[in-house]
Amino acid sequence: MRDRGSILVPAVLLVLWHLAFLLAGFLAPYDPAEQQRELPYIAPSHLQFRGPKGFHLRPYACGASTVVDGPAPCYPVHFFVHGCTYSFAGMPWSVHLFGVPSPGRIAILGTDAYGRDVWSRLLFGGRISLAAGLLATLVSLVLAMLIGTISGFYGKWTDELLMGGAELFLVVPWLYFLLVLRAMLPLHLTGAATFLLVVGVIGSLGWARPMRLVRGVVLSARERNYVLAARGFGASDTYLLRRHIAPMTAGVLLTQAALLVPQFVAAEAALSFFGLGVSEPVPSWGNMLAVLQQYSVLVSYWWMLAPAIALVITSVMYGWLAEALQRSLKSSSI
Amino acid sequence: MLRTARLCLLVQLLAIFCLAAPSPDPLQPKEEVQVCKDAGQYGGRLVVGLRAEPKTLNPVTAEDAVSREVIGGLMADLVHINRSTQQSEPALAKSWKVSADGLTYTLKLRRGIRFSDGQPFDADDVIFSWAVYTDEKIASPQRDLLILDGKPIQVTKLDPYTVRFTLTRPYAAAERLFDSLAILPRHILDKPYRNGQFLQQWSLNTPASQIVGLGPFRLKQYLPGQRVVLERNPYYWKADAPKRRLPYLDELVFVFAGNEDARLMQFEAGETDVVNRLSAQNYSLLARQSGGLQLDDLGPSTEYNFLLFNLNELNSSHVPEIERKQAWFRDLGFRQAVSAAIDRESIVRLAYGGRGTPLWGNVSPGNKLWVDASLPHPQRSVDSARQLLKSAGFSWNATGNLLDPGGQPVEFSIIVASSNSQRMEMATIIQDDLSKLGMQVNVVPLEFRALLQRVFQNYNYEATILGLGGGDADPNAEMNVWVSNGSTHLWHQGEAHPATAWEAELDRLMNRQMLTLNYKRRKRLYDQVQQIIAANLPMVFLATPDVLVAAKPGVGNFHPAVLEPTTLWNVDQLYLRRGAEMARSR
Numbered sequence: 001m002r003d004r005g006s007i008l009v010p011a012v013l014l015v016l017w018h019l020a021f022l023l024a025g026f027l028a029p030y031d032p033a034e035q036q037r038e039l040p041y042i043a044p045s046h047l048q049f050r051g052p053k054g055f056h057l058r059p060y061a062c063g064a065s066t067v068v069d070g071p072a073p074c075y076p077v078h079f080f081v082h083g084c085t086y087s088f089a090g091m092p093w094s095v096h097l098f099g100v101p102s103p104g105r106i107a108i109l110g111t112d113a114y115g116r117d118v119w120s121r122l123l124f125g126g127r128i129s130l131a132a133g134l135l136a137t138l139v140s141l142v143l144a145m146l147i148g149t150i151s152g153f154y155g156k157w158t159d160e161l162l163m164g165g166a167e168l169f170l171v172v173p174w175l176y177f178l179l180v181l182r183a184m185l186p187l188h189l190t191g192a193a194t195f196l197l198v199v200g201v202i203g204s205l206g207w208a209r210p211m212r213l214v215r216g217v218v219l220s221a222r223e224r225n226y227v228l229a230a231r232g233f234g235a236s237d238t239y240l241l242r243r244h245i246a247p248m249t250a251g252v253l254l255t256q257a258a259l260l261v262p263q264f265v266a267a268e269a270a271l272s273f274f275g276l277g278v279s280e281p282v283p284s285w286g287n288m289l290a291v292l293q294q295y296s297v298l299v300s301y302w303w304m305l306a307p308a309i310a311l312v313i314t315s316v317m318y319g320w321l322a323e324a325l326q327r328s329l330k331s332s333s334i
Numbered sequence: 335m336l337r338t339a340r341l342c343l344l345v346q347l348l349a350i351f352c353l354a355a356p357s358p359d360p361l362q363p364k365e366e367v368q369v370c371k372d373a374g375q376y377g378g379r380l381v382v383g384l385r386a387e388p389k390t391l392n393p394v395t396a397e398d399a400v401s402r403e404v405i406g407g408l409m410a411d412l413v414h415i416n417r418s419t420q421q422s423e424p425a426l427a428k429s430w431k432v433s434a435d436g437l438t439y440t441l442k443l444r445r446g447i448r449f450s451d452g453q454p455f456d457a458d459d460v461i462f463s464w465a466v467y468t469d470e471k472i473a474s475p476q477r478d479l480l481i482l483d484g485k486p487i488q489v490t491k492l493d494p495y496t497v498r499f500t501l502t503r504p505y506a507a508a509e510r511l512f513d514s515l516a517i518l519p520r521h522i523l524d525k526p527y528r529n530g531q532f533l534q535q536w537s538l539n540t541p542a543s544q545i546v547g548l549g550p551f552r553l554k555q556y557l558p559g560q561r562v563v564l565e566r567n568p569y570y571w572k573a574d575a576p577k578r579r580l581p582y583l584d585e586l587v588f589v590f591a592g593n594e595d596a597r598l599m600q601f602e603a604g605e606t607d608v609v610n611r612l613s614a615q616n617y618s619l620l621a622r623q624s625g626g627l628q629l630d631d632l633g634p635s636t637e638y639n640f641l642l643f644n645l646n647e648l649n650s651s652h653v654p655e656i657e658r659k660q661a662w663f664r665d666l667g668f669r670q671a672v673s674a675a676i677d678r679e680s681i682v683r684l685a686y687g688g689r690g691t692p693l694w695g696n697v698s699p700g701n702k703l704w705v706d707a708s709l710p711h712p713q714r715s716v717d718s719a720r721q722l723l724k725s726a727g728f729s730w731n732a733t734g735n736l737l738d739p740g741g742q743p744v745e746f747s748i749i750v751a752s753s754n755s756q757r758m759e760m761a762t763i764i765q766d767d768l769s770k771l772g773m774q775v776n777v778v779p780l781e782f783r784a785l786l787q788r789v790f791q792n793y794n795y796e797a798t799i800l801g802l803g804g805g806d807a808d809p810n811a812e813m814n815v816w817v818s819n820g821s822t823h824l825w826h827q828g829e830a831h832p833a834t835a836w837e838a839e840l841d842r843l844m845n846r847q848m849l850t851l852n853y854k855r856r857k858r859l860y861d862q863v864q865q866i867i868a869a870n871l872p873m874v875f876l877a878t879p880d881v882l883v884a885a886k887p888g889v890g891n892f893h894p895a896v897l898e899p900t901t902l903w904n905v906d907q908l909y910l911r912r913g914a915e916m917a918r919s920r
Contacts, residue, residue, distance in 0.1 A: 280762050295616065296613070
């Protein structure tokens with residue numbers, strides 16, 4: 001019971017975390033690609049509860065305005081406002097959680113070199129980075145499951161061949177592999193194609209490690225008494241795999257998923273950081289961080305590090321979940 | 335024990351004494367030195383950061399800017415372009431005369447001056463150097479400039495201190511050709527040249543004593559991967575106002591730092607004294623620090639950055655997609671629309687942090703002698719851009735995407751050097767600007783060498799952002815860009831004949847200005863060139879950055895110039911103020 005509780009907390013937090021990025025359009029006050037060229041590198045707006053008539057319950061956002069002259073005034077923050085349209089669940093929407101009346105701007109995480117709202121970009125970028133991580137994990141776990149099960153269940157030369165293949169994949173330097181792959185493809189790929197390429201490459205290069213774990217589980221599972229008994233009663237291979245063996249690997253796969261997702265999110269960020277992933281103006285955590293390669297940005301505009309912090313939070317939460325899963329797996333096997 | 339220690343100390347002191355830079359040789363009565371107006375103090379070492387290691391110290395074969403920067407401290411030329419005034423002035427030649435027909439240049443050389451090994455300099459060294467530079471087998475990168483109508487410019491020795499150069503036809507501002515052509519020591523290099531070993535001479539492994547020149551410094555030490563140390567040339571042929579021999583510095587040290595950010599960090603850490611070619615962002619970083627740094631915004635550089643469309647003849651089977659898009663790129667209305675829609679002010683504000691100037695032509699306002707100030711500077715207008723596209727037969731679909739006359743959506747990619755953050759920012763701004771016209775533009779970051787290969791060799795690109803210029807301000811330096819068979823005729827390389835009437839007109843005007851000796855007449859011709867270029871937009875000009883430099887407070891006579899080498903052009907007159915030098919040694 002205690003175990004289930006300890007899994008529940010990180011799991012719920014992670015669901016909320018992902019939900020925030022799913023609802024990016026609603027939570028972000030602006031279009032992530034909209035440039036406000038008068039406002040490059042504006043520091044985050046600060047909120048205050050002191051309006052023109054003293055203390056106020058409504059927060060005021062201060063610091064950013066497209067009016068260039070004079071000190072930037074404060075603007076009241078309104079909730080459930082109408083703004084730029086975004087699509088969610090296949091429908092166009094224009095309601096945003098919060099916003100300030102024009103010409104004010106609310107930049108809770110400041111703006112980037114083109115005056116784009118970093119908070120909005122962080123949310124939309126997170127959508128891409130997290131989706132890439134999740135999808136790549138799915139790809140690699142499906143591969144790991146299939147290959148690991150076949151290898152462990154049939155053994156002999158099949159096993160040797162597949163294990164050799166897995167080792168080969170483990171030693172591939174994936175960054176160079178991707179560089180070569182990218183050089184062979186046409187110069188420009190559409191956003192969707194780049195995304196699929198990144199997911200495909202990360203996913204298909206990451207299956208080897210979980211595959212070896214799955215194989216181990218399958219190896220021990222097929223020698224269990226009830227499996228041998230079922231075989232004695234004439235059960236087919238497919239039946240054995242489906243009914244008895246595959247369910248045994250679920251725990252390992254879940255733990256592996258919790259470990260792989262943050263790794264793959266970081267891998268996507270690394271690729272976009274080097275300009276091999278999603279390209280401008282579509283945000284991803286990696287291409288948002290790319291600007292920090294410039295020394296002047298790194299030392300001057302701390303809010304540009306926001307995607308790195310989001311990456312850390314993602315990793316910590318998944319790590320927490322993975323640990324909880326592993327603990328419960330151990331206690332259940334005892 | 336004590337005695338050994340004392341002995342060691344003595345040996346060390348001796349070593350330091352022996353390794354110290356040579357003191358300047360007293361001026362000889364018969365020596366015709368050049369006297370400068372400035373004054374300063376002797377001593378100290380100036381440290382400068384380089385972005386890479388030099389590849390060679392051979393002035394005839396050096397091609398890369400880094401090698402040339404180091405060689406600039408070692409060598410001297412006959413006539414020199416003053417980087418500050420942008421005019422030519424006497425150097426090893428104390429005066430020159432041009433014949434009335436402009437075909438002969440007679441140069442009087444300075445008497446009694448010596449190479450850095452103490453050997454005398456005379457006309458034979460000039461004749462020898464000229465033979466090397468114009469030798470086909472040596473294939474110096476400067477050779478092209480010295481060949482007129484297929485024949486090299488001839489040189490004859492009239493007496494030991496007079497030489498005459500004969501041209502086959504008049505050549506405007508021919509004395510500028512002498513700038514940066516190093517005069518070589520015949521007594522050192524003649525033998526290897528005769529033996530066909532010239533190309534192997536003066537590499538980085540050559541012992542320091544064998545590299546001899548007429549520059550303010552001579553080589554002392556090269557430490558691979560770390561630095562090149564130059565020491566004072568004790569026989570240098572310039573003196574300061576109180577008639578003391580230059581240079582002031584004991585040593586000039588080049589350390590290899592890497593990219594601009596690394597050079598900035600070294601400067602901030604106090605490891606270097608001067609830093610040039612700063613980006614606006616890094617310049618503002620320095621400006622925010624106190625410490626009395628000498629920061630200089632020298633105004634617009636002579637570099638011009640532009641958006642370039644691929645108008646090359648393509649082998650159609652190779653890249654059919656690009657060939658299809660070339661129909662748009664060749665349409666002047668399309669290029670004009672692109673130019674009208676680009677927000678140049680924003681490019682200057684965002685990419686250059688406000689330290690730059692928007693451009694509508696190929697000559698930057700930094701080139702004061704040659705810019706055509708009357709060139710129109712149209713305001714950015716999305717409406718007029720749409721009008722231009724409409725009259726060129728383009729249309730828009732229901733979702734606002736631009737369609738070409740054949741009904742195909744307009745979509746193209748701009749390749750940009752990923753290492754150049756300013757150009758990446760320009761591309762992102764242009765992408766956004768052109769999206770307002772319904773164009774789908776993709777920004778593709780590429781490694782710089784891969785980009786050059788596409789632009790110069792296989793023409794496998796649609797559009798790119800590049801920069802040119804930054805060298806000599808004279809129009810002749812731009813011949814290779816604007817003449818249709820020039821090696822940097824970027825938009826349409828290797829044209830056998832001018833592809834359009836206006837390119838033919840450009841050829842005619844450029845060739846004519848080269849033959850015209852009168853500045854005003856030449857300027858009129860070059861103004862016409864600029865007008866034709868601005869009207870036909872083979873490149874869509876964007877902006878030029880300001881030249882931004884910084885030096886430690888203790889660097890004296892620091893008068894940076896727009897032309898390269900911005901901070902070191904007067905390195906023979908730079909000095910370190912004594913207090914500053916002491917503060918550093920502490």
